Amino acid sequence: MDSMTLxxxxxxxxxxxxxxxGGIGPAIGEGRAVASALSSLAQQPDSAPxxxxxxxxxxxxxxxxxxxxxxxxxxLIFANPFWSxxxxxxxxx
Amino acid sequence: xxxxxxxxxxxxYGFANLNLTIVTTWGLMLLMTAGAWLVTxxxxxxxxxxxxxxxxxxxxxxxxxxxxxxxxxxxQSRKYIAFxxxxxxxxxxxxxxVIFPGYEPPTGSLSTTTALALCVFIAVPLFxxxxxxxxxxxxxxxxPTIIMLPFxxxxxxxxxxxxxxxxxxxxxxxxxxxxxLLTITPLIFPLLLDVLHLLTGVVQAYIFSIxxxxxxxxxxxxxxx
Numbered sequence: 001m002d003s004m005t006l007x008x009x010x011x012x013x014x015x016x017x018x019x020x021x022g023g024i025g026p027a028i029g030e031g032r033a034v035a036s037a038l039s040s041l042a043q044q045p046d047s048a049p050x051x052x053x054x055x056x057x058x059x060x061x062x063x064x065x066x067x068x069x070x071x072x073x074x075x076l077i078f079a080n081p082f083w084s085x086x087x088x089x090x091x092x093x
Numbered sequence: 094x095x096x097x098x099x100x101x102x103x104x105x106y107g108f109a110n111l112n113l114t115i116v117t118t119w120g121l122m123l124l125m126t127a128g129a130w131l132v133t134x135x136x137x138x139x140x141x142x143x144x145x146x147x148x149x150x151x152x153x154x155x156x157x158x159x160x161x162x163x164x165x166x167x168x169q170s171r172k173y174i175a176f177x178x179x180x181x182x183x184x185x186x187x188x189x190x191v192i193f194p195g196y197e198p199p200t201g202s203l204s205t206t207t208a209l210a211l212c213v214f215i216a217v218p219l220f221x222x223x224x225x226x227x228x229x230x231x232x233x234x235x236x237p238t239i240i241m242l243p244f245x246x247x248x249x250x251x252x253x254x255x256x257x258x259x260x261x262x263x264x265x266x267x268x269x270x271x272x273x274l275l276t277i278t279p280l281i282f283p284l285l286l287d288v289l290h291l292l293t294g295v296v297q298a299y300i301f302s303i304x305x306x307x308x309x310x311x312x313x314x315x316x317x318x
Binding site: 056057060061063064067068070071074 | 255258259261262263265266269293296297299300303
């Protein structure tokens with residue numbers, strides 16, 4: 001196998017693993033956040049606007065962890081610096 | 094498929110280039126400036142005010158109420174509404190205009206969001222120094238003890254990075270998911286995801302500005318308070 005193939009294999013597998021493993025934590029976190037927000041909504045329906053707003057902000061903060069993983073995997077697939085360098089080297093030869 | 098609108102270059106001369114992001118950003122700025130000029134051209138304080146003056150008052154007072162809720166005083170919220178409100182409105186308009194086909198949001202490019210985050214990165218110490226003086230602000234890095242000094246500096250840099258990547262990732266992923274869905278199920282699902290993307294855009298604009306407000310509030314708060 002030449003280095004291009006190795007880089008492609010490593011990048012694709014890593015991109016998948018990044019999304020898979022990186023999705024677990026934020027998924028658990030968002031589930032817990034929504035669950036506790038729902039139980040506090042059931043206990044105090046009067047403060048629904050505050051709870052909902054805080055929930056949305058919190059969800060977006062948790063979600064940004066998953067978004068970081070998504071950005072990394074997108075870079076690995078569409079804008080891989082190692083791939084570009086290997087391609088440049090191969091074109092130079 | 095391309096990752097951001099930076100890759101569509103119209104004109105290039107050495108280091109400087111003119112890409113779609115810059116063109117869209119300037120278009121947005123022109124649109125918002127012209128809109129603000131048209132609205133504020135004939136303001137009045139009669140009983141009957143124009144439709145757009147209502148929009149202006151609701152937006153401005155809403156942003157100010159949100160800033161005050163974070164913990165800034167009345168005087169401070171008047172002072173910082175220009176900066177925070179501009180950030181919020183720019184990101185909001187930029188994200189909401191995706192309902193027009195062919196429009197690529199400039200916030201979906203890492204260079205725009207990095208520029209916005211750098212504005213916050215520079216503005217927060219400036220506001221802090223103006224409120225508490227240079228030594229007072231520098232002392233806030235040594236809270237609670239001097240051991241925390243490197244961690245405070247790291248947090249200052251990492252939160253700027255997080256601001257930039259959060260906004261970029263959210264807007265970019267929305268556009269990319271719609272592009273992927275268009276190739277798989279082109280009938281209804283892209284529309285639903287588009288609606289979700291609009292909600293994400295509003296929430297992200299809110300989060301970016303509320304985080305900037307929190308950082309400003311933390312930097313301008315005196316030692317005692």
